[in-house]
Amino acid sequence: MYKYLKDESYYHELYDRLTIKECEEWVNSVNHISSRDKYKKAGSITGAFTEIGLYFKKGERYRNKSETIHKWMERDQDKDDRINNAIEPKGIRCLSCSHLMQVESKDLHTDINDKNDRVLFFFDCSNCNSRRAYWENGQEWEYKNPCPKCHANRTSVHNRKGNIITTAYNCPGCGQKETDTWDLDKREEVDPNFEANRRKYCISDKEGTDYISWTANLKEIAEWMKDHEENKEIYDAVAKIKKLTIVELQNHLNPAIKKAGYSKLDFDKPEAGRDLTVGFSLQDNKPGRQDRSSVYDLRRLLKKTLADTNWRLIADDINYKLGFLAGRLRGVEGEEALKALAEKMLKK
Ligand SMILES: [Zn+2]
Numbered sequence: 154m155y156k157y158l159k160d161e162s163y164y165h166e167l168y169d170r171l172t173i174k175e176c177e178e179w180v181n182s183v184n185h186i187s188s189r190d191k192y193k194k195a196g197s198i199t200g201a202f203t204e205i206g207l208y209f210k211k212g213e214r215y216r217n218k219s220e221t222i223h224k225w226m227e228r229d230q231d232k233d234d235r236i237n238n239a240i241e242p243k244g245i246r247c248l249s250c251s252h253l254m255q256v257e258s259k260d261l262h263t264d265i266n267d268k269n270d271r272v273l274f275f276f277d278c279s280n281c282n283s284r285r286a287y288w289e290n291g292q293e294w295e296y297k298n299p300c301p302k303c304h305a306n307r308t309s310v311h312n313r314k315g316n317i318i319t320t321a322y323n324c325p326g327c328g329q330k331e332t333d334t335w336d337l338d339k340r341e342e343v344d345p346n347f348e349a350n351r352r353k354y355c356i357s358d359k360e361g362t363d364y365i366s367w368t369a370n371l372k373e374i375a376e377w378m379k380d381h382e383e384n385k386e387i388y389d390a391v392a393k394i395k396k397l398t399i400v401e402l403q404n405h406l407n408p409a410i411k412k413a414g415y416s417k418l419d420f421d422k423p424e425a426g427r428d429l430t431v432g433f434s435l436q437d438n439k440p441g442r443q444d445r446s447s448v449y450d451l452r453r454l455l456k457k458t459l460a461d462t463n464w465r466l467i468a469d470d471i472n473y474k475l476g477f478l479a480g481r482l483r484g485v486e487g488e489e490a491l492k493a494l495a496e497k498m499l500k501k
């Protein structure tokens with residue numbers, strides 16, 4: 154019985170043949186174009202063009218290889234299952250001697266698009282060797298060989314000489330005649346360059362995985378560049394933000410605080426979440442400054458001094474008690490958080 158599913162190596166060869174064909178077509182088409190007079194001077198450039206094109210063709214063929222082979226094998230396994238599971242028509246008797254006939258073989262028939270599959274059963278008479286064929290639905294197979302000119306059913310006569318079978322077709326409608334020969338000794342023609350071309354155009358797993366990660370990086374870089382181009386204003390703003398550590402923050406604030414009449418800036422233990430939150434405290438040194446103006450002045454000072462940094466006062470919330478002020482600051486880091494901060498800054 155014919156089996157559709159073949160050894161995996163068969164599919165590898167089939168895929169590689171198609172890869173070779175695609176690559177050779179590419180090389181030939183570039184050669185064809187570069188042979189035109191106006192491109193002749195650009196000889197070395199077209200050479201490089203061929204190589205670059207080949208690099209991507211080989212890589213893309215590799216990328217799709219295992220999935221394609223998997224699909225092909227699944228398709229052929231389905232065909233085998235279809236044949237194996239088809240229900241055999243029962244009680245078929247020989248037209249010549251009326252003996253019950255036995256199934257000799259079965260095969261799957263599809264239309265030109267590999268659709269509408271039907272299983273055909275071939276029956277043998279063990280008594281007189283006559284044959285009949287039935288579709289799985291119990292309908293008898295009818296010999297049909299329509300004439301390509303007038304569509305009348307042609308007759309055929311087979312003649313075997315040695316291992317060559319000749320079939321002569323005859324059309325009763327228009328008299329058209331045709332012969333077909335089939336050489337049983339004819340073997341599959343082996344392309345002597347197949348292995349050499351395979352080495353040339355079908356890349357190894359190592360080269361293939363390198364190609365896949367290389368193109369993934371390339372895609373990432375391209376996306377990164379596109380994003381930076383489209384959001385240039387934001388990224389420029391991100392670049393301008395002063396990214397201060399806690400010590401740098403303290404050094405940044407101290408002179409401004411001193412100048413505005415505050416002192417002893419101190420930080421609590423920071424809380425790390427998505428951002429860094431840190432409580433701070435300081436003292437008001439300015440004699441006679443009332444609670445409300447002290448809070449107001451400090452809030453303005455912090456807003457102004459932190460405006461070009463990655464730090465912000467949380468919720469404008471500052472407590473004042475007997476010249477002692479406390480509040481909380483939030484610092485951000487990382488591209489996403491800085492981008493969000495820059496966007497807010499640009500909106501103002
Ligand atoms: Zn019979």
Ligand SMILES: [Zn+2]
Pocket residue numbers: 300301302303304305324325326327328329
């Ligand atoms: Zn005809």
